[in-house]
Amino acid sequence: EAQVTQNPRYLITVTGKKLTVTCSQNMNHEYMSWYRQDPGLGLRQIYYSMNVEVTDKGDVPEGYKVSRKEKRNFPLILESPSPNQTSLYFCASSYRGQYEQYFGPGTRLTVT
Amino acid sequence: AQTVTQSQPEMSVQEAETVTLSCTYDTSESDYYLFWYKQPPSRQMILVIRQEAYKQQNATENRFSVNFQKAAKSFSLKISDSQLGDAAMYFCAYRSPLGGTYKYIFGTGTRLKVLA
Numbered sequence: 047e048a049q050v051t052q053n054p055r056y057l058i059t060v061t062g063k064k065l066t067v068t069c070s071q072n073m074n075h076e077y078m079s080w081y082r083q084d085p086g087l088g089l090r091q092i093y094y095s096m097n098v099e100v101t102d103k104g105d106v107p108e109g110y111k112v113s114r115k116e117k118r119n120f121p122l123i124l125e126s127p128s129p130n131q132t133s134l135y136f137c138a139s140s141y142r143g144q145y146e147q148y149f150g151p152g153t154r155l156t157v158t
Numbered sequence: 159a160q161t162v163t164q165s166q167p168e169m170s171v172q173e174a175e176t177v178t179l180s181c182t183y184d185t186s187e188s189d190y191y192l193f194w195y196k197q198p199p200s201r202q203m204i205l206v207i208r209q210e211a212y213k214q215q216n217a218t219e220n221r222f223s224v225n226f227q228k229a230a231k232s233f234s235l236k237i238s239d240s241q242l243g244d245a246a247m248y249f250c251a252y253r254s255p256l257g258g259t260y261k262y263i264f265g266t267g268t269r270l271k272v273l274a
Contacts, residue, residue, distance in 0.1 A: 077260045088249055089264040096260050143256060145191045149203035
């Protein structure tokens, strides 16, 4: 089954404790992206990647890191999480020549 | 920079009636894509309909259709014969042309309630 998976689905952590949210797709997509969703703000793009080893900032990259060492994986790293990073996070992927994004199920992150 | 604005935080519609959700955008690009996504309580993002800017014809998918006014930079979604399952958050989104960057801009969303 073609899908985008994210882990964990739920995470409660404390300020400053490094964490990684994994994202993996099995569709051989070139493009991958991370979004955060906050009430009243919609989805905002954090980082995106157009190929292995090629990443670029979205609209809200501060406090986040990403890497794309393999085509299928695009982890989101929070080196020192803060409470303002409490949010719902989505990973998405798509083929280079197509418009449609495939979204993962989301990760609910709470930083206390 | 591109922007997407959804000015209706919440809308209600009676079952079987028609409702229109508004979206306006701003861009200096001549070619782009516009989308409406549905997010039900399950949080899954579901593509409802898309519109290529170079196409004058409005897109239609079953009960969902758009009114695309390129000059006015307006992209509204019409849902006909509303069903209880249509209750969800709806997001308008903008994408730069294929072959360009992979940047997406989303609106703030409209929560649609369907009344039985």
